[in-house]
Amino acid sequence: METRYTFCRICESLCGLEVTVDNNRVVSIRPDRDNVATTGSSCVKGTRQHMIYDSPDRLRHPLKRRGDSYVQVSWDDALSDIGRRCRKIIADHGPDSVAMYLGTAAGFSMLHPLFAQGFLTGIGSRSMYAPHTQDCANKFAVARLMYGFPYIQAFPDVDRTDFLLIAGGNPAISRFSFLHLPNAIKRFKAVIGRGGRVVFVDPRRTESARAVGEHVFIRPGSDVFFYLSFLCELDAIGGIDRVRAEKFMKGLDEVLGLARAWPPERTEPVTGISAGVLRGLVASYSKAKSAALYCSTGVNMGGAGSMAFWLQEVINAASGNLDRFGGTLVGRGAVDFPALGKKLGFLLRTDTSRIGSFPSVSDCFAGGVLADEILTPGKGQVRALFCTGGNPLNTMANPERLKKAFSSLDLMVSVDIFLNETASVADYVLPATTFFEMPDIHFIFPLLCGLQMVPYAQATDRVVDPDGEQRNPAHVYADLARACRVDLFGSRVAGALFRLSRFLEKKGRPLRALTLTPERLFSFILRACGLGGFRSLLKHPHRVLRAPHAENDFLGKRVLTGDGLVDLAPVPLMRDAERLESIFESQMKSSGRLKLITRRAVRTHNSWMHNVPEFVSGHRKTNYLYVNPSDAAARGLAEGDFADVTSAAGTVRLPVSLLEDLMPGVVALPHGWGHQPALGLSVAARTEGVNVNLLAPDGPGNLEGESGMARLTGIDVEVEKSPGLHDPSSWSGIPRERPM
Ligand SMILES: Nc1nc2c(c(=O)[nH]1)N[C@H]1C(S)=C(S)[C@@H](COP(=O)(O)OP(=O)(O)OC[C@H]3O[C@@H](n4cnc5c(=O)[nH]c(N)nc54)[C@H](O)[C@@H]3O)O[C@H]1N2
Ligand SMILES: Nc1nc2c(c(=O)[nH]1)N[C@H]1C(S)=C(S)[C@@H](COP(=O)(O)OP(=O)(O)OC[C@H]3O[C@@H](n4cnc5c(=O)[nH]c(N)nc54)[C@H](O)[C@@H]3O)O[C@H]1N2
Ligand code: SF4
Ligand SMILES: [Mo]
Numbered sequence: 001m002e003t004r005y006t007f008c009r010i011c012e013s014l015c016g017l018e019v020t021v022d023n024n025r026v027v028s029i030r031p032d033r034d035n036v037a038t039t040g041s042s043c044v045k046g047t048r049q050h051m052i053y054d055s056p057d058r059l060r061h062p063l064k065r066r067g068d069s070y071v072q073v074s075w076d077d078a079l080s081d082i083g084r085r086c087r088k089i090i091a092d093h094g095p096d097s098v099a100m101y102l103g104t105a106a107g108f109s110m111l112h113p114l115f116a117q118g119f120l121t122g123i124g125s126r127s128m129y130a131p132h133t134q135d136c137a138n139k140f141a142v143a144r145l146m147y148g149f150p151y152i153q154a155f156p157d158v159d160r161t162d163f164l165l166i167a168g169g170n171p172a173i174s175r176f177s178f179l180h181l182p183n184a185i186k187r188f189k190a191v192i193g194r195g196g197r198v199v200f201v202d203p204r205r206t207e208s209a210r211a212v213g214e215h216v217f218i219r220p221g222s223d224v225f226f227y228l229s230f231l232c233e234l235d236a237i238g239g240i241d242r243v244r245a246e247k248f249m250k251g252l253d254e255v256l257g258l259a260r261a262w263p264p265e266r267t268e269p270v271t272g273i274s275a276g277v278l279r280g281l282v283a284s285y286s287k288a289k290s291a292a293l294y295c296s297t298g299v300n301m302g303g304a305g306s307m308a309f310w311l312q313e314v315i316n317a318a319s320g321n322l323d324r325f326g327g328t329l330v331g332r333g334a335v336d337f338p339a340l341g342k343k344l345g346f347l348l349r350t351d352t353s354r355i356g357s358f359p360s361v362s363d364c365f366a367g368g369v370l371a372d373e374i375l376t377p378g379k380g381q382v383r384a385l386f387c388t389g390g391n392p393l394n395t396m397a398n399p400e401r402l403k404k405a406f407s408s409l410d411l412m413v414s415v416d417i418f419l420n421e422t423a424s425v426a427d428y429v430l431p432a433t434t435f436f437e438m439p440d441i442h443f444i445f446p447l448l449c450g451l452q453m454v455p456y457a458q459a460t461d462r463v464v465d466p467d468g469e470q471r472n473p474a475h476v477y478a479d480l481a482r483a484c485r486v487d488l489f490g491s492r493v494a495g496a497l498f499r500l501s502r503f504l505e506k507k508g509r510p511l512r513a514l515t516l517t518p519e520r521l522f523s524f525i526l527r528a529c530g531l532g533g534f535r536s537l538l539k540h541p542h543r544v545l546r547a548p549h550a551e552n553d554f555l556g557k558r559v560l561t562g563d564g565l566v567d568l569a570p571v572p573l574m575r576d577a578e579r580l581e582s583i584f585e586s587q588m589k590s591s592g593r594l595k596l597i598t599r600r601a602v603r604t605h606n607s608w609m610h611n612v613p614e615f616v617s618g619h620r621k622t623n624y625l626y627v628n629p630s631d632a633a634a635r636g637l638a639e640g641d642f643a644d645v646t647s648a649a650g651t652v653r654l655p656v657s658l659l660e661d662l663m664p665g666v667v668a669l670p671h672g673w674g675h676q677p678a679l680g681l682s683v684a685a686r687t688e689g690v691n692v693n694l695l696a697p698d699g700p701g702n703l704e705g706e707s708g709m710a711r712l713t714g715i716d717v718e719v720e721k722s723p724g725l726h727d728p729s730s731w732s733g734i735p736r737e738r739p740m
Contacts, residue, residue, distance in 0.1 A: 223304070
């Protein structure tokens with residue numbers, strides 16, 4: 001038995017973990033109480049993650065599709081066939097015909113996004129897709145317009161603030177996003193302890209709102225009008241810091257002019273927030289010594305996420321709270337990543353998608369047009385897809401159509417740890433190492449962008465070795481690049497170096513000294529960050545602290561717009577604002593309709609926790625439609641009844657659970673379920689939950705213009721008692737005529 005220290009990479013909390021290993025197996029996991037940043041915080045997903053990996057379903061060898069099932073093949077055979085087919089596709093149709101979907105699990109390690117992107121760059125393809133357009137592309141798009149770079153993300157200085165408003169986020173369950181904030185609820189309690197206020201604006205009285213602070217109901221999808229009225233009122237009561245705005249910003253009068261048309265009385269019927277309550281919030285925000293507005297996915301996914309986030313940022317900046325302790329801060333990473341990115345042109349592409357002309361955001365296209373990009377003939381049509389660390393057939397809008405599109409590809413390769421529902425339509429499935437089976441350092445947000453309440457750094461070695469032929473992402477993509485005869489990162493030198501390294505590594509120990517291992521690469525990155533080498537950082541298993549954040553450290557210094565001023569009224573957003581009247585009209589018209597929102601649970605993580613038997617036992621074998629008792633009574637529904645939920649895109653059938661915490665007129669349905677089509681998830685495929693994204697429409701007409709965000713919350717639905725039988729083996733819950 002041996003104890004090893006590492007950190008969890010399932011969510012942005014990156015909790016320090018203490019792991020007991022016996023005979024190359026993880027036998028137990030505890031939170032690392034000595035970790036200087038996470039001080040013993042963790043959750044059941046992190047401390048039970050060995051149960052995910054220990055499954056007999058775990059991918060241990062490459063698989064090749066044969067008919068409707070998969071057979072084991074050697075890496076060499078898989079790589080040479082993939083290489084041959086990929087080369088032909090590139091030769092016949094050009095590099096953009098090869099696309100990649102870089103999923104959430106990929107984004108939390110350093111090697112995976114780096115090498116996967118390096119491979120696509122080597123091919124010369126721009127066709128990168130990511131879950132950003134399901135959760136946060138609006139934030140990247142707006143940050144680029146206002147601050148000059150997508151990864152300049154101001155965060156609330158929670159530990160010093162006197163007023164914190166969180167819209168569309170539920171940190172008690174999901175932890176925090178766009179900021180490493182372990183023990184969030186404890187920190188919020190401290191705000192109240194020092195006489196401050198914490199307010200949640202959410203269509204559901206969430207676990208967070210129940211634990212701490214105050215709660216205000218908002219009608220789903222209406223946040224943009226809440227922020228407009230907030231800004232209008234802030235201006236009316238003289239809450240604008242004109243001196244600071246004059247010095248560091250531009251566009252103030254334009255955006256105030258826009259907001260003035262939206263006094264609280266006007267927006268009240270759409271947001272459901274009374275003018276009195278809103279005025280109270282603004283007065284309190286304005287009076288507080290320091291204050292911060294923060295929003296998360298509930299706002300991002302609501303159909304006008306870019307405008308909503310923009311206005312939130314305008315309020316924080318124009319009130320004088322941006323770049324002040326207790327307001328919002330722009331942290332410093334271990335290197336000045338935004339400045340470097342700007343210099344080298346990273347993440348700043350200006351192209352648009354072939355279908356729908358959506359701007360690429362952070363060098364990714366909108367996932368909501370991926371099916372169209374595959375199904376629409378013409379130059380640049382996507383014909384091959386690499387799906388890596390993600391499960392788009394579960395997590396993206398309109399999975400039925402996406403499945404048809406994926407099935408029509410000339411080549412599809414999945415790199416995952418399981419044969420999930422997406423991998424189940426791939427030609428090849430390549431087995432990846434888990435987080436425990438590879439060395440790592442913190443990913444880009446905390447390490448390079450400083451999105452940490454307490455800045456720190458940590459490295460981890462592998463905790464165990466893979467028990468089969470699984471390869472780490474650096475090796476997978478170096479090997480794929482060689483098979484496709486392209487240079488990793490599109491660089492001849494890098495390409496040759498990694499080819500030589502892989503060759504030497506395969507030759508064994510004597511030549512190890514000459515190879516570029518992941519550990520050596522990390523040392524290179526860490527030294528560039530002034531954090532010493534990988535081995536020296538490993539000597540601090542409870543991690544090391546970096547310099548604390550400062551105020552007055554961003555405005556006038558690190559703003560990367562052309563003139564160094566924060567742009568409060570970027571032209572594309574002002575243009576987008578012309579849609580406001582029609583959005584308002586349509587929300588007024590649909591105000592009597594039921595709105596669908598999402599709901600996360602402690603034991604689920606998007607689509608990848610349902611193969612652990614103890615996470616899906618008993619009543620947890622399915623997701624539920626949560627309905628407010630008054631809405632249920634109006635439809636004759638009782639706890640446990642089956643309901644049909646119908647949107648413009650489709651219908652799902654699932655059991656009802658009554659929930660008083662929901663705003664009347666709102667129903668909630670957790671995502672990440674509907675694994676019935678997965679060929680290699682023996683536990684999850686037998687769960688009975690349905691795929692909520694069957695209710696979400698995709699395609700260019702259904703995406704937000706500035707960011708390409710899909711609309712995954714605030715969807716208009718009808719709910720009625722199910723007229724027929726429920727079929728637990730179908731991902732919609734509705735009996736099918738033919739097997740899926
Ligand atoms: N346990 C668990 N933790 C997770 C995840 C998970 O699946 N499970 N996923 C991880 C990932 S990938 C992410 S991106 C983060 C996300 O973290 P969060 O953004 O905090 O996500 P949610 O917990 O879904 O919180 C969204 C909140 O928005 C509310 N909401 C819905 N629609 C609206 C609306 O129109 N307006 C407003 N104001 N609120 C609305 C919902 O009721 C919900 O409380 O969580 C991460 N952590
Ligand atoms: N309706 C609705 N839809 C949503 C959301 C919502 O709130 N409502 N939330 C959205 C959000 S926030 C997100 S981020 C997206 C997520 O969208 P995706 O990224 O497409 O989905 P995940 O379920 O996170 O997929 C993670 C995959 O990674 C695999 N995996 C786990 N560990 C490893 C590893 O170490 N290596 C490799 N190679 N693979 C690994 C898992 O087996 C799983 O298949 O979904 C979005 N979809
Ligand atoms: S909160 Fe849970 S899932 Fe997130 S990093 Fe910590 S232990 Fe992992
Ligand atoms: Mo996410």
